[in-house]
Amino acid sequence: MPVHIFVGDDTYTLNQALTKLKRSLHSTWQAFNCHAFSAAQLPDALMTAQTPPLGDMLRVVVVEQCQFYHFGAQQLAQLQIIAHLPETTTLVFTAASIDKRLKVVKHLLKHGTLQEFVLIPPWRTDLIADAITHQAKVINLTLPKDVLLYLVEAIGNDTARLASELQKLATFAQGQRLTKQAVQQLVPCQTQTSLQLAEAMRQGDVSQVLGLLHELMSRAEVPLVIVATLLTQCRTWLWVKSALSDRARRSDTEIAHLCGLGNPKRLYYLRQEVAKLSVNTLVQAVTQLLALEVSLKQGEGAALVLPKLIAIAHLFKR
Numbered sequence: 001m002p003v004h005i006f007v008g009d010d011t012y013t014l015n016q017a018l019t020k021l022k023r024s025l026h027s028t029w030q031a032f033n034c035h036a037f038s039a040a041q042l043p044d045a046l047m048t049a050q051t052p053p054l055g056d057m058l059r060v061v062v063v064e065q066c067q068f069y070h071f072g073a074q075q076l077a078q079l080q081i082i083a084h085l086p087e088t089t090t091l092v093f094t095a096a097s098i099d100k101r102l103k104v105v106k107h108l109l110k111h112g113t114l115q116e117f118v119l120i121p122p123w124r125t126d127l128i129a130d131a132i133t134h135q136a137k138v139i140n141l142t143l144p145k146d147v148l149l150y151l152v153e154a155i156g157n158d159t160a161r162l163a164s165e166l167q168k169l170a171t172f173a174q175g176q177r178l179t180k181q182a183v184q185q186l187v188p189c190q191t192q193t194s195l196q197l198a199e200a201m202r203q204g205d206v207s208q209v210l211g212l213l214h215e216l217m218s219r220a221e222v223p224l225v226i227v228a229t230l231l232t233q234c235r236t237w238l239w240v241k242s243a244l245s246d247r248a249r250r251s252d253t254e255i256a257h258l259c260g261l262g263n264p265k266r267l268y269y270l271r272q273e274v275a276k277l278s279v280n281t282l283v284q285a286v287t288q289l290l291a292l293e294v295s296l297k298q299g300e301g302a303a304l305v306l307p308k309l310i311a312i313a314h315l316f317k318r
Contacts, residue, residue: 001085003112004092005105010117012160014094017115021060021090029056039066046081049089059089066095071104079104082111120157121266122195128152135162141170146180154189194221194229201230201285201309202237202273204317209309223302224293230309231289236260238282240267241274277316285312 004021006014022034032054037045045063053059071079085091091112098105098114120127129152136143143151155162165187169178172186194216200208216226239259243250256264274282292308 001087002090003082003108004090005098005108005112005114006092006094006117007098007114008117009096010119010159014117017117018062018092021092025058025060026056029054033059036062036064038064042075042078046078049085049091050081052086053088057088060092061089062092062094064094066093068095068098068102068105076104076107079107119159122157125152128157132162135166139166139170141166141173142177144178147178147183150180150183151187154187194226195233197226198230198233201313202316204313206310206313209313213306213309223305224296227289227293227296227305231286231293234282234285234289236270237274237277238279238286240270241277241279241282244271244274245279281315281318284315288312
């Protein structure tokens with residue numbers, strides 16, 4: 001009676017793990033022995049998990065998109081049954097995040113295993129390069145250094161696209177050496193994101209701000225979503241700069257906690273990003289982005305976005 005808890009924001013890799021479990025079922029009986037339920041259907045999922053498989057030796061039951069902090073005493077009582085499920089059942093819970101302090105989670109971990117599927121942070125290009133190199137070796141694809149660096153830029157931390165693009169390159173290469181020029185034609189760079197836009201603003205690079213915003217808008221990105229991301233990034237810079245400017249001596253872990261950073265290691269990069277910025281400049285940037293966000297929520301047009309972002313880029317350029 002294996003019980004698995006699959007957690008994380010790397011939905012592609014998580015779904016690949018689920019697919020692997022489902023493939024353990026006999027294809028003839030898979031439709032009868034593979035089941036997916038929402039978290040609200042927990043009683044039905046547990047009832048199905050108690051049922052012997054039909055015409056096969058295994059049954060897979062998946063409870064999807066669980067928000068464990070919504071699981072109370074009732075769900076905890078229902079989950080007591082997992083200690084007595086038949087050995088033929090594999091029960092899987094999926095969730096975006098998990099809090100190991102919750103009673104429900106402690107009970108699940110007592111009887112099951114936790115597997116985390118976490119996207120590599122987009123700023124960790126070294127880890128993205130390692131991931132691309134590893135996946136390329138799995139399919140016997142050799143990547144020259146210049147090609148690898150381009151793929152890091154072009155694909156970023158998108159694991160679904162990584163698998164697709166590497167398979168495409170392997171089919172194209174047929175054992176021959178890949179050139180950067182050929183790869184650029186096969187794998188277009190589509191990683192222009194709001195985070196890159198924030199970085200261009202921080203550097204005061206007006207031309208790059210223009211280019212990135214044009215790219216985002218041409219892909220029908222919602223202006224309010226773009227501004228929300230920029231606001232989150234500028235707030236993070238402000239919190240970090242304020243914490244570092246404070247004369248009180250704090251550890252990186254404490255600063256990361258104060259700034260709401262889930263990964264304390266990110267502070268290393270944020271220190272460098274805010275080194276030449278002033279608290280006053282960041283306050284002005286956050287204030288202007290807040291005003292822009294309010295305007296967009298009140299129905300004012302997206303035409304406001306470009307001039308405001310250029311003005312903020314000029315703030316950072318001073």
